[in-house]
Amino acid sequence: MFFDLNIKGSSLENNIKLAMEASNYGWEHINFSYNQNDFQNALNLKEDLKENLKDTINFDYTLEIESTNINEIRKNVNKFRNKALCISVVGGDLKVNRSVLENIKIDVLSRPYLKRYDSGLNHILAKEAANNNVAVELCFKDILRSYLAPRAKVISNFRDIYTLYRKFDFPLILSSRAESIFDIKTTHDFISVFKQTGLTDEEIDKSFKTAENILEFNKNRSNLIFKGVRRVDDEA
Numbered sequence: 001m002f003f004d005l006n007i008k009g010s011s012l013e014n015n016i017k018l019a020m021e022a023s024n025y026g027w028e029h030i031n032f033s034y035n036q037n038d039f040q041n042a043l044n045l046k047e048d049l050k051e052n053l054k055d056t057i058n059f060d061y062t063l064e065i066e067s068t069n070i071n072e073i074r075k076n077v078n079k080f081r082n083k084a085l086c087i088s089v090v091g092g093d094l095k096v097n098r099s100v101l102e103n104i105k106i107d108v109l110s111r112p113y114l115k116r117y118d119s120g121l122n123h124i125l126a127k128e129a130a131n132n133n134v135a136v137e138l139c140f141k142d143i144l145r146s147y148l149a150p151r152a153k154v155i156s157n158f159r160d161i162y163t164l165y166r167k168f169d170f171p172l173i174l175s176s177r178a179e180s181i182f183d184i185k186t187t188h189d190f191i192s193v194f195k196q197t198g199l200t201d202e203e204i205d206k207s208f209k210t211a212e213n214i215l216e217f218n219k220n221r222s223n224l225i226f227k228g229v230r231r232v233d234d235e236a
Contacts, residue, residue: 002187003211005031005062005086006110006139006175009038012045016052017181023057026187029212031086033062033177036076043083060215062086064110068093077105085218088137091120101128107214108173110137113157120157121164129170135210136161136170139177140190143197158197165203173214174207 007018009032022030034042042061053059063084065076073089073096081087086107089100092114100109109129112120121129121136129136138161142154165172174194178184185193191204199207 001028001208001212002026003029003173003208003215004175004178005108005173005211005214006033006064006088006137006177007031007184008177008179009034009042009061010179012048012052015045015049018178018184019049019053019057019059021181021184022178025184027057027184029058029060029215031060031062031215033064033088035064035066036080039063039080039084060085062088062108065089068096070095070099073099074103077103081105081221085215090114092116094120097121097125098128101125101132101134103134104132106134107218108135108137110175111139111142112136113154113161116157117153118157119160119164121161123164123168126164126168126170130168133171135173135214136165137173137175138194139175140185140193141177141179141183143193144183144185155197162198162203171210171214172203172207173211174204175211 004022004027007022007030009015015032019030049059061084063080065073065088067073077087088108088110089096089106091097091100091109091112097109097112097120100106138158143151146154176183176190194204195201
């Protein structure tokens with residue numbers, strides 16, 4: 001299945017347009033992402049969105065925290081952990097990158113390379129991502145909306161992340177971060193672009209499976225006692 005966990009959520013009307021376009025282009029599941037200031041209000045749209053999108057495309061929400069304040073990030077993670085099927089933090093700041101990858105309550109470090117000259121990851125952080133099962137997210141829009149030298153730098157950062165990914169096998173996901181229907185591409189075009197940056201078909205397929213696994217894991221998160229152990233109903 002084709003999963004995109006980061007399509008920027010906004011109004012009910014715009015979300016419906018984005019979801020319809022994604023469905024027409026072959027996507028099977030999308031998550032609308034909202035920051036910590038808008039997430040609670042977005043939850044109020046969910047039932048209306050379900051009604052309008054039934055039999056069209058599967059969807060849910062991602063809480064995308066945008067902050068360089070470590071305490072604020074932790075506060076919002078604790079506040080919304082039981083309400084969000086996916087929690088992502090926008091990276092770029094090295095303190096944020098490290099804090100996120102050390103926190104097992106967070107699902108995704110998004111764009112660790114943001115506004116940086118390097119990828120925002122190193123061997124130590126890659127090990128933390130693998131140990132704590134925190135996914136690293138690369139966004140298609142960072143290629144789509146850049147040109148010439150800035151685009152070349154984004155692709156170079158992606159390739160540096162691929163090198164660490166192949167060595168340490170941390171979770172990796174790919175998303176569009178689409179804000180309008182013009183940002184949404186067919187699944188074929190999406191895959192083709194990431195193949196041109198250096199990923200293999202198998203690695204791209206694995207990234208979609210990783211996105212699916214994040215959602216499935218969090219559906220059972222309330223039953224987890226500690227890592228690897230889950231509470232089950234007693235049928236005896």
